[in-house]
Amino acid sequence: MLDIDALHMAIGMVFQLDTILWLAVGVTIGVGVGAMPGLTATTGVALMLPLTFTMQPAAALGLLIGLYKGAIYGGSISAISFATPGTSEAAATVFDGHKLMQRGKGRKAMLMALYASVTADLLSDILTILIAPMLALVALQFGPSERFWLMVLAVCLLGALSGAHLAKGMLSAALGLFIGTIGADPLTSVSRNTFGIWWLSDGIHLIPLVIGIFAMGAMLERAVEIMRERGTTQRLGSAMKSMMSMSGEGLTFREYLSCWKEMAIGLGLGSFVGMLPGLGSTVGAFLSYSVAKSASPEKKIGTGRLEGVAAAEAGNNATVGPTLVPLLAFGIPGSAVAALIGAALALQGATPGPRMFDLYPHIIYSLFIILLLGNLFNLGIGRMFAFVYAKLGELPPPLLVPLVMVMAVIGAYAFQNNPYDVVVMLFFGLVGYGMRVFRIPEAPLIITFMLTPIAEESLRRGLLINEQDWIETLFGSPLAIGLVVGVVVLTWLSTRVRIAERMQAVTEEAAHSDAAESRADGAEAARPSSPTQP
Amino acid sequence: MESGGGAGWLKTNQAVGACIATASAVLFIYIFSQEWAHRELRDGFRLGFTAMAAAVAILLCGLAMVFDSQRHVVEEDVRSLKSADWLRVLAVLLLCGAFFLGAIYSAFHLAAPVFVLILTYVFGVRPWWACLAAAVIITAVLYGLFDLIGAELPGAG
Numbered sequence: 188m189l190d191i192d193a194l195h196m197a198i199g200m201v202f203q204l205d206t207i208l209w210l211a212v213g214v215t216i217g218v219g220v221g222a223m224p225g226l227t228a229t230t231g232v233a234l235m236l237p238l239t240f241t242m243q244p245a246a247a248l249g250l251l252i253g254l255y256k257g258a259i260y261g262g263s264i265s266a267i268s269f270a271t272p273g274t275s276e277a278a279a280t281v282f283d284g285h286k287l288m289q290r291g292k293g294r295k296a297m298l299m300a301l302y303a304s305v306t307a308d309l310l311s312d313i314l315t316i317l318i319a320p321m322l323a324l325v326a327l328q329f330g331p332s333e334r335f336w337l338m339v340l341a342v343c344l345l346g347a348l349s350g351a352h353l354a355k356g357m358l359s360a361a362l363g364l365f366i367g368t369i370g371a372d373p374l375t376s377v378s379r380n381t382f383g384i385w386w387l388s389d390g391i392h393l394i395p396l397v398i399g400i401f402a403m404g405a406m407l408e409r410a411v412e413i414m415r416e417r418g419t420t421q422r423l424g425s426a427m428k429s430m431m432s433m434s435g436e437g438l439t440f441r442e443y444l445s446c447w448k449e450m451a452i453g454l455g456l457g458s459f460v461g462m463l464p465g466l467g468s469t470v471g472a473f474l475s476y477s478v479a480k481s482a483s484p485e486k487k488i489g490t491g492r493l494e495g496v497a498a499a500e501a502g503n504n505a506t507v508g509p510t511l512v513p514l515l516a517f518g519i520p521g522s523a524v525a526a527l528i529g530a531a532l533a534l535q536g537a538t539p540g541p542r543m544f545d546l547y548p549h550i551i552y553s554l555f556i557i558l559l560l561g562n563l564f565n566l567g568i569g570r571m572f573a574f575v576y577a578k579l580g581e582l583p584p585p586l587l588v589p590l591v592m593v594m595a596v597i598g599a600y601a602f603q604n605n606p607y608d609v610v611v612m613l614f615f616g617l618v619g620y621g622m623r624v625f626r627i628p629e630a631p632l633i634i635t636f637m638l639t640p641i642a643e644e645s646l647r648r649g650l651l652i653n654e655q656d657w658i659e660t661l662f663g664s665p666l667a668i669g670l671v672v673g674v675v676v677l678t679w680l681s682t683r684v685r686i687a688e689r690m691q692a693v694t695e696e697a698a699h700s701d702a703a704e705s706r707a708d709g710a711e712a713a714r715p716s717s718p719t720q721p
Numbered sequence: 722m723e724s725g726g727g728a729g730w731l732k733t734n735q736a737v738g739a740c741i742a743t744a745s746a747v748l749f750i751y752i753f754s755q756e757w758a759h760r761e762l763r764d765g766f767r768l769g770f771t772a773m774a775a776a777v778a779i780l781l782c783g784l785a786m787v788f789d790s791q792r793h794v795v796e797e798d799v800r801s802l803k804s805a806d807w808l809r810v811l812a813v814l815l816l817c818g819a820f821f822l823g824a825i826y827s828a829f830h831l832a833a834p835v836f837v838l839i840l841t842y843v844f845g846v847r848p849w850w851a852c853l854a855a856a857v858i859i860t861a862v863l864y865g866l867f868d869l870i871g872a873e874l875p876g877a878g
Contacts (some may be wrong), residue, residue, distance in 0.1 A: 198860065215790060237872070239865075241872065320820070353785075354785035354789055355782075355788045357785070358782035360778075361778035364750075364778060365775035365776065368771045368775055375763060379768045379769065585845060586855050589844075590859050591839040593837065593860075595817075596820060596821050597867060601872035609821050613814050617814060625737055626796045639771070657794065
């Protein structure tokens, strides 16, 4: 039921100068983060998260959601301009976007990317607003054991779908579980698993952990690449060249409408993928691109078509809102960014979950309004400054890496002015680097880390209710048994069907076929004109 | 993702899995040997149950990497990884630590430019005054940003 008072309160919270300003700042930074190769939406949100706890809830949500939306779209700018996707989500945009750019239709491609992103994002947000409260009502019927099994199911799904190697996905989740046990016991606050280090008795905090794993880990990888190559001196000189000559024909309304089918495919697949824990926007983009390509072979997607840009961009941006559905409905983040937004809500005192709709309806409504409003900002800022951001994509990594590293150190410290948080962040930076090198996905670690105390608390509450009867606690209701069956079937399917490997194969197949087409196009272009040719 | 032919066994998923399995077994034994792990709480739960369960989960995942179908695979980044890369990573982390200590004991606006200057120079940015300009600009921008947000910088008090 719609709570009118809470809605009024939410409107008041969102339409304040402070919130609007931070939303604009979030989108502005986000598009820049997306446009810069090497920085991802997760890195950006992780770096900004410690700065939000001094803000009002709506302003904090505005900054983070604006940044997330902006970054997912921003990746397309450098993908189209330089064939270097700013984020992995935009890799599918390169195929058609950069070919359009080479033909002098870069402006058209960028506008198509923007409009497709905003359209799919807006519609998927509406879907989120409709679905999340309904699922939360279902979640409210769950008892402690059902909640426990639901989290186990989510972790299994996350491990199975993240990355191409099931064991590595599950390993990441297991590491998150272990790190989550360091510090105080969630029910009795007794210290445990601290390795005799006194400052660990308070546990590992999410903020230094995510900054270390995502931001510092990524920057260390970049730093190693730079130090290996040392070929960056020339890049600095050439960095500010090119790109501003991005004038050219714009996008007509008819051209925008002609891509409705691809945008619809992107919206449908992206929304579905977004709601499933573990898949994320990269899979959304590639899946949508592949389906659109095979659904309309006559359109020759992959040869520099607006439809290809529309499918890829609609596919990745349509995951943005739905990725929050499991977080809001069940308290289970479906992606790393959703986990960080959940952490921001928790920092504001509003722990995400089904009861949030009853306890903090004004924050939920604020979030929904910000989700919708963020699209308008994305549209405005993307429309006005896309060509300026294209230059940002050329920012040399030797400048970017120190900038992010300083932000990571200060961000970890600023969280609670604790020097040990910096030590933790640096340690997890090393862990994050190792995970990147060994291709162990990071998202399951963060999400399982966040779920560990909640899952443990649910299990122990169940045990208390059932007087230490483990069988009754774990298998005491039909729903709990159904969830256990779900866990078993999913684990079995993951080993037999290898869902993630197949997803990876779809991605690689799309990339290879388009690379082959590009080579063929190049050969065609390079061939000297023959008198026999028309 | 390539199969491990010329890269040597040590770089395969199997070797990585074996290391993880061994480390987690040691971790499990360590936790099991601790007195706190067996302490029974008011609700009848053992304090070390979840930590030991996590160590077992890591062990199982490590073993899965040893025996699964991708055991001979060498990841592309691992193939090109050299021990010098780990030294580089450690050096950068130490530099970050030194920057933080510098900021604590002096001030952010003194330590940050030095850190950025060193790092950009090591990364090959030339001429040197470009490093200096980058150091000053990055510090000024971040100082402004943190000041605007109201975040407390190390050494500020």
